Amino acid sequence: MTARLQRALGGVTRVRGVRGALIVAREDGLVVADALMEDIRGNAVAALAASLTRRIGEAARASGVGTPQFLHLEATGGALLAAAAGDEMLVVAVTEVGVNVGLVRLEMFRAAEAVQ
Amino acid sequence: MSRTYSVEPWVVDPLKGFVAEADARMVLLMTPAGQVIAQYGFTRAVDVMAAAALGAAIVSAAGAVARMLDEPVFSALNHQGKQHGIFLAGFDTPRGRMVVLVVYGRESSPGLVQLFFEEFARELVAKCPEPEAPKPILAKDFERDLNETLNALFRA
Numbered sequence: 001m002t003a004r005l006q007r008a009l010g011g012v013t014r015v016r017g018v019r020g021a022l023i024v025a026r027e028d029g030l031v032v033a034d035a036l037m038e039d040i041r042g043n044a045v046a047a048l049a050a051s052l053t054r055r056i057g058e059a060a061r062a063s064g065v066g067t068p069q070f071l072h073l074e075a076t077g078g079a080l081l082a083a084a085a086g087d088e089m090l091v092v093a094v095t096e097v098g099v100n101v102g103l104v105r106l107e108m109f110r111a112a113e114a115v116q
Numbered sequence: 117m118s119r120t121y122s123v124e125p126w127v128v129d130p131l132k133g134f135v136a137e138a139d140a141r142m143v144l145l146m147t148p149a150g151q152v153i154a155q156y157g158f159t160r161a162v163d164v165m166a167a168a169a170l171g172a173a174i175v176s177a178a179g180a181v182a183r184m185l186d187e188p189v190f191s192a193l194n195h196q197g198k199q200h201g202i203f204l205a206g207f208d209t210p211r212g213r214m215v216v217l218v219v220y221g222r223e224s225s226p227g228l229v230q231l232f233f234e235e236f237a238r239e240l241v242a243k244c245p246e247p248e249a250p251k252p253i254l255a256k257d258f259e260r261d262l263n264e265t266l267n268a269l270f271r272a
Binding site: 028030044054 | 196
């Protein structure tokens, strides 16, 4: 199981500009598997990304647009991306500025399929 | 409206910060013996006393299991229910070990509580004053001290 999850994350982290990727328990905000650069606090990213996704999900459902499948949060120093992996998991990536978001998104959805 | 009450003023700001960041519904900061240092969110004294006694008992029981397994100590316990979860963890300060009991709802998560608990504990350790020399317990002071503590925790 762990090897399968690590392989799934490997596809995401191989994209140039990706600084780390995690599989996160959606409800708990806890790390299930990660592949991160040393300076990234995995537990903090997992907890906050899960919380953010949950709240954005509430807003989306209240707006009548359904459950979000992909979240792209662009910041001055990079981006936080989160993709739904079924009802229980999230694939989260932390990237540098200027990363090819389309490619990362594709790899994140591949990872999400592998996780389910 | 829930408010933060504490018998130690240096605890108040870190506790308020923790409650806000972790979206906690109720928090008890206590000694491993169940003596309450600060509380947030409890409205009745009887609930605080019961929660403190139960929290201290859980920590004590978990410590006994840890000793059986030759573990130094279990640092944190988490129980999740449908609507609420509880998080119970201990940490060492210059004034001895402290225990935090957190009740959180669906607006929070174990990951968030654990993350901000670590920051809360670090902040408390940094702000904790040096232990004072124990004062003799005088019968004439006992009732006054007890009332001051109760007033601080359950200001009506």
